[in-house]
Amino acid sequence: MLEQSQIRLILADILESPEFKESQRYRDLLQFLVEESIAGRTPKETTIGTQIFGKDPSFNSKEDATVRVYINNLRKKLEHYYLTSGKTSSYKLVIPVGHYKVDFVQAEDTPDQKSANNRTLLWGFLFAAFVGTFLLGYYSSSVFHPSPQHPGPPNSIWNEFVQPNGRPTLVVLGDYFFMRETNPVSSYYRTITINNSDDLQERLAKDPAFAKRYKQNEFTFLRPSSTWGLTQVIPILQKSQHGYSLKLASEVTPADFKSNNIVFIGTLKTLYSFSKFLHIFGMQRTATPTESITLQSEKGDSAQTFGVGRQLSTDYVKDYSIIAKAAGPEGSTILMLLGFTENGAIAAPRAATDSSLVKAIAQKFPHQVFANPFYFTLVIATEGISDAVFKSNILYFLQNKPHHSFTGMSDKDSTKTK
Numbered sequence: 001m002l003e004q005s006q007i008r009l010i011l012a013d014i015l016e017s018p019e020f021k022e023s024q025r026y027r028d029l030l031q032f033l034v035e036e037s038i039a040g041r042t043p044k045e046t047t048i049g050t051q052i053f054g055k056d057p058s059f060n061s062k063e064d065a066t067v068r069v070y071i072n073n074l075r076k077k078l079e080h081y082y083l084t085s086g087k088t089s090s091y092k093l094v095i096p097v098g099h100y101k102v103d104f105v106q107a108e109d110t111p112d113q114k115s116a117n118n119r120t121l122l123w124g125f126l127f128a129a130f131v132g133t134f135l136l137g138y139y140s141s142s143v144f145h146p147s148p149q150h151p152g153p154p155n156s157i158w159n160e161f162v163q164p165n166g167r168p169t170l171v172v173l174g175d176y177f178f179m180r181e182t183n184p185v186s187s188y189y190r191t192i193t194i195n196n197s198d199d200l201q202e203r204l205a206k207d208p209a210f211a212k213r214y215k216q217n218e219f220t221f222l223r224p225s226s227t228w229g230l231t232q233v234i235p236i237l238q239k240s241q242h243g244y245s246l247k248l249a250s251e252v253t254p255a256d257f258k259s260n261n262i263v264f265i266g267t268l269k270t271l272y273s274f275s276k277f278l279h280i281f282g283m284q285r286t287a288t289p290t291e292s293i294t295l296q297s298e299k300g301d302s303a304q305t306f307g308v309g310r311q312l313s314t315d316y317v318k319d320y321s322i323i324a325k326a327a328g329p330e331g332s333t334i335l336m337l338l339g340f341t342e343n344g345a346i347a348a349p350r351a352a353t354d355s356s357l358v359k360a361i362a363q364k365f366p367h368q369v370f371a372n373p374f375y376f377t378l379v380i381a382t383e384g385i386s387d388a389v390f391k392s393n394i395l396y397f398l399q400n401k402p403h404h405s406f407t408g409m410s411d412k413d414s415t416k417t418k
């Protein structure tokens with residue numbers, strides 16, 4: 001067991017290394033984590049955000065990934081340090097994935113590449129088992145009850161994506177737009193009112209002080225809802241003879257809409273260019289003062305507004321999943337699987353791939369006549385904790401007409417993040 005004085009000497013060597021000497025933010029972050037670990041505390045993400053990055057105590061760690069990004073980069077810096085400057089060190093500081101407490105281990109106890117590979121396989125197995133258990137738990141508590149086997153598409157909303165004379169499908173994953181400070185010690189920054197390059201340019205034009213402090217970041221960020229959604233959607237698309245591909249929402253171009261059917265998985269904050277044609281689904285989005293969606297039929301009736309307001313990541317989350325399908329350009333089909341938060345975005349693909357979805361809609365809205373093709377907008381209320389959905393209930397259903405015009409995106413539109 002290392003003494004506190006020994007730990008601080010090890011830390012001092014690391015902080016004076018080339019990997020850390022010129023990176024004051026990472027020096028502060030590592031020193032804070034080490035001191036917390038010495039004191040026997042495991043700091044929370046919100047604590048790190050407020051004490052190291054100057055965040056407001058109410059900041060939502062689900063929407064602001066600054067801490068997670070820096071911790072991930074810190075792990076990489078430590079790995080590089082022990083491969084170079086610190087390769088003769090007797091002890092190593094390790095930040096295991098999943099928490100923010102620093103472990104102090106002897107160098108000879110560090111697993112070699114073979115052990116690391118075995119551990120990776122083990123985690124892969126555990127992850128697969130967790131996914132299976134999680135899905136079982138979800139479906140047992142959901143309003144939908146899928147059949148044990150799916151010899152074909154789970155329900156009719158996927159017909160256009162798997163039919164013999166169809167076209168390839170592009171699965172679009174909603175990624176979060178980030179900015180960074182322009183000063184030498186850059187900190188990543190995100191706000192709910194700036195979700196793409198157009199939003200940023202509008203803010204920069206209105207606020208010269210903001211323009212001096214922030215610029216567009218070179219990368220975006222994916223949350224777990226994208227991965228969970230893929231586990232539901234890909235098995236269906238594998239039934240198609242025309243194949244599928246993946247893209248981030250920030251990379252989608254106008255040409256993608258003309259040559260593919262589209263399945264979008266993500267939150268309303270990750271729509272990028274998709275936000276320009278929500279009208280084809282009968283949706284109108286409002287971003288401020290709180291995010292909401294208003295649904296209205298072609299006749300101008302049945303208007304309803306849904307929104308969840310601000311929720312902290314530790315809250316019991318009440319969200320809405322939106323499943324919306326409509327005709328795109330040149331005979332394509334667009335299916336949107338949306339949520340206001342991660343919970344809603346996780347629940348949407350699960351509900352959309354449920355074999356009993358159409359039957360559940362018919363039972364809830366018995367007077368609806370289901371047209372072919374089946375274009376609609378569906379709202380499902382969800383409840384859960386920390387990306388886990390415990391309860392869901394169908395609230396609203398609106399049929400979309402096949403002749404909706406696809407407008408709002410020109411060939412000049414491209415929101416690829418560089």
